[in-house]
Amino acid sequence: MKKTNVLILFGENEVRQYENTNKLDGLIENISKFKFDTENEKKSFLLGLRTGIGWQEFIIIEELLNVF
Secondary structure (H helix, E strand, O other), rough: OOOOEEEEEEHHHHHHHHHHHOOOOOHHEEEEEEEEEOOOHHHHHHHHHHOOOOOOOOOOOOHHHHOO
């Protein structure tokens, strides 16, 4: 089975800098690499990230319910 990766640039200012310059100079420390066993795992992860765009914080309710 072929593993797959994705690189994500995090940070509002860092993303704007990249959008304005199309360069990653000085932004490497804000890039995270995620590894997945399957393409479907990667797609699910990216869907979750895209769903959260624009939200600053969140709480996973399911995890909270498991505490009670």
